[in-house]
Amino acid sequence: MRTFGCQMNVHDSERISGLLDEAGYLPVEAGATPDLVVFNTCAVRENADNKLYGNLGHLKPVKDANPGMQIAVGGCLAQKDQGLIVAKAPYVDVVFGTHNVGSLPVLLERARVENEAQVELLESLEVFPSTLPARRESTYSAWVSISVGCDNTCTFCIVPSLRGKEEDRRPGDVLAEVEVLVAQGVLEVTLLGQNVNSYGRSFGDREAFGKLLRAAGRTGLERIRFTSPHPRDFTDDVITAMAETPAVCPSLHMPLQSGSDDVLRRMRRSYRSERFLGILDRVRAQIPDAAITTDIIVGFPGETDEDFQRTLDVVAASRFAGAFTFQYSTRPGTPAADYPDQVPPAVVAERYQRLVALQEQISYEQMQGLVGRTVEVLLSQGEGRKDGPDQMTGRARDNRLVHLPRIDGARPGDVVTVEVTGAAPHYLRALQGPVRRTRAGDAWEAGTRPSTPGVNLGMPRIGAPA
Numbered sequence: 290m291r292t293f294g295c296q297m298n299v300h301d302s303e304r305i306s307g308l309l310d311e312a313g314y315l316p317v318e319a320g321a322t323p324d325l326v327v328f329n330t331c332a333v334r335e336n337a338d339n340k341l342y343g344n345l346g347h348l349k350p351v352k353d354a355n356p357g358m359q360i361a362v363g364g365c366l367a368q369k370d371q372g373l374i375v376a377k378a379p380y381v382d383v384v385f386g387t388h389n390v391g392s393l394p395v396l397l398e399r400a401r402v403e404n405e406a407q408v409e410l411l412e413s414l415e416v417f418p419s420t421l422p423a424r425r426e427s428t429y430s431a432w433v434s435i436s437v438g439c440d441n442t443c444t445f446c447i448v449p450s451l452r453g454k455e456e457d458r459r460p461g462d463v464l465a466e467v468e469v470l471v472a473q474g475v476l477e478v479t480l481l482g483q484n485v486n487s488y489g490r491s492f493g494d495r496e497a498f499g500k501l502l503r504a505a506g507r508t509g510l511e512r513i514r515f516t517s518p519h520p521r522d523f524t525d526d527v528i529t530a531m532a533e534t535p536a537v538c539p540s541l542h543m544p545l546q547s548g549s550d551d552v553l554r555r556m557r558r559s560y561r562s563e564r565f566l567g568i569l570d571r572v573r574a575q576i577p578d579a580a581i582t583t584d585i586i587v588g589f590p591g592e593t594d595e596d597f598q599r600t601l602d603v604v605a606a607s608r609f610a611g612a613f614t615f616q617y618s619t620r621p622g623t624p625a626a627d628y629p630d631q632v633p634p635a636v637v638a639e640r641y642q643r644l645v646a647l648q649e650q651i652s653y654e655q656m657q658g659l660v661g662r663t664v665e666v667l668l669s670q671g672e673g674r675k676d677g678p679d680q681m682t683g684r685a686r687d688n689r690l691v692h693l694p695r696i697d698g699a700r701p702g703d704v705v706t707v708e709v710t711g712a713a714p715h716y717l718r719a720l721q722g723p724v725r726r727t728r729a730g731d732a733w734e735a736g737t738r739p740s741t742p743g744v745n746l747g748m749p750r751i752g753a754p755a
């Protein structure tokens with residue numbers, strides 16, 4: 290299973306793994322040649338195509354040497370390229386899309402029996418991926434999707450054309466899944482949606498997301514996170530729900546994309562910098578220690594020096610804990626790809642360096658402000674490049690990365706309370722502290738591969754014909 294792209298793809302890959310488990314597949318042993326390779330692809334950036342076709346090219350000789358091997362391609366790039374994938378790589382057996390994840394096992398069988406590539410994609414959702422069984426990567430944290438698709442039309446984004454219009458899961462389905470996870474010992478859940486703040490619009494409840502946070506906070510979960518919010522729909526009831534629900538972590542990822550109102554208008558982001566800064570002020574008024582991160586695109590078509598200076602000004606005023614920064618790249622099929630005034634790559638790269646330098650300084654100053662604090666860390670697996678006999682890594686409640694000396698007997702999934710002793714722009718250093726061993730830690734130690742049954746309360750899908 291190779292997964293590219295966003296958390297939504299990671300979530301879907303866990304469902305694909307759950308489906309394959311049920312169909313009798315087992316994860317391949319390290320170093321062995323798999324009978325099946327599945328690519329769950331991303332289509333957000335131009336490089337995404339190169340990544341897939343490059344990987345497929347490397348796989349051809351392996352498949353030639355193992356004719357029984359099957360190759361399947363799913364996800365956003367499959368939804369975009371469809372039959373083109375088989376035209377470019379005729380040794381691919383199955384192409385499936387973002388709307389029919391559940392059909393993979395059947396398509397694999399059909400390809401084997403008919404000895405012919407199967408290309409099957411739908412234009413709208415078949416079933417919510419959350420109704421499918423999942424094989425989760427982690428014993429202590431889980432992704433729970435609350436909606437799929439997006440009703441926005443940001444001009445640089447291809448997601449709406451590949452994942453369709455927004456469809457919301459019923460709150461009851463979401464909470465049922467959260468309760469199953471809590472019963473399995475999961476401590477942390479991340480609620481997923483392309484735009485979590487418009488959750489509930491389809492069933493006429495504009496405050497549904499705030500209510501969902503409060504309800505999830507009553508399930509026994511220790512940590513609740515969510516992504517992605519949208520500044521246009523981010524309402525005060527959500528801020529109050531975050532502040533009044535102890536399980537909701539004081540971390541917020543709020544994509545800004547640009548500080549220039551002209552650029553935001555051309556991106557069709559439906560908010561302006563004043564509103565964005567106002568939200569941050571209201572969040573900090575109720576949650577003073579909130580760690581706020583963001584996404585920023587540099588070099589959007591038509592971006593002038595003045596526009597970019599506005600971005601630097603808003604970043605300086607926002608005091609983000611961190612930022613994912615991107616150099617704009619044209620994405621065929623998006624309106625912005627045909628905009629005039631594409632910014633020269635050298636100009637984009639120069640601006641990008643200036644933005645990164647500014648944010649790096651701000652992140653570092655923010656981290657330094659935490660030295661001497663006592664923080665609670667959920668130990669994780671695989672997040673620290675230097676993790677090993679001497680070091681462990683985990684996440685504080687504000688989602689900051691914390692490295693600490695290895696503690697005998699402590700496992701990923703356990704919770705440790707530590708004192709912060711040092712800071713770097715992207716992580717904190719801490720001393721050892723008391724460990725709270727958890728069931729998630731026990732499951733990790735036992736080598737359990739956590740699975741979650743698909744949750745489907747059988748209620749008709751919102752908006753689907755009854």
Ligand code: SF4
Pocket residue numbers: 439440441442443446447448449483484519
């Ligand atoms: S909100 Fe905009 S950027 Fe995000 S998924 Fe929707 S269209 Fe894309």
